[in-house]
Amino acid sequence: MIQENSEVILSVKDLTAEVDGVSILKGLNLEVKAGEIHAIMGPNGSGKSTFSKVLAGHPDYTVTGGEITYLGQNLLELEAEDRSRSGIFLAFQYPIEIPGVSNLDFLRVAYNSKRKFAGLDELDTFDFEDLVQQKLDVVQMNPAFLDRSVNEGFSGGEKKRNEILQMALLEPKLAILDETDSGLDIDALRIVSSGVNQLTTPDNAVVLITHYQRLLDYIVPDYVHVMEGGQIVTTGGKELALELEERGYTWIREEAEVAAR
C-alpha cells in the first residue's frame, strides 16, 4: 500500500548489466518503498529475470553502469549471501533441486544463518521444527515435504509453494518473486497468493515478475511496470495489467518510440 514518506527500500538508477558479454539491462530505473507491491510485466526476453538475478547478486551477471541502493547502502558492494542475510529474497523462476539435502535442514541452515547475521542466537532443531510447522500453514503444505530433498521430484507447483515457504521463514525486507504463479493450479495460485499477502507488511516490499494479470487479482499491486529491451518503459496502476491483457505489448513499444522522437 502506498504511504506518504515511507522508507525507500530499493532505488535503482540507470542500471546497465550484461551476461557473457551481451548487454541485457540498458538503463533501468525503479524505486520501491516500504509497504509497496510492484509488478513487473513485459515480453519474453525483455530482461525481467536478469534484473532479479542482478539484485540477488548472481555471479554470472556483470553490472556495467548505474546504481542500486538497498536500505541506503550500495547493494553492489555486498556479496550475494550478505544480500540474502540483509533481507533480499529471490523466489526463482526455476527452483533448483538439491539431492541429498533435506528440505528441513536447508530451511534451518538458511534461517539460522540469517539470525546469526542479525546477532541473534540460532534456533535449535526442536524450536526450529515448531516454527516451521507454523509456517507450513501459510502455504498449506504437507509436512512430508520437509523430509524430502530440496525440490527433488517436486512438481512444478510444489516447487513454487516451497519457495514461498522459504519466504515465510526468512521474512524478507524485499521479496522478488520471479513467475511464482507459473505452473500453479487454480487452488495453489490462491493459496500461494494468500501466503504472499499474509507475509506483506507496511515494513517490507514485494516485486512480482509475472506474465499474467490473473495473479494480480489476488496480489494487488500498487504499481505495474512494463519492461522492454532492458528498461522499464511504462509504469501504471493495477489497471495497466488489464490493459496489457487486452491489448498486448505492441502499443507500448509504439508509444515509447513516438515519445523518443
Ligand SMILES: Nc1ncnc2c1ncn2[C@@H]1O[C@H](COP(=O)(O)OP(=O)(O)OP(=O)(O)O)[C@@H](O)[C@H]1O
Ligand atoms: N548467457 C547468456 N548469453 C546470451 N544471452 C543471454 C544469456 N542469458 C540470458 N540471455 C538473454 O537475455 C535476455 C533476457 O533474458 P531474461 O531471462 O532476463 O528475460 P525475461 O524478461 O525474464 O524473459 P521471460 O519472460 O521469457 O522469462 C534474453 O534474450 C536471453 O536470451
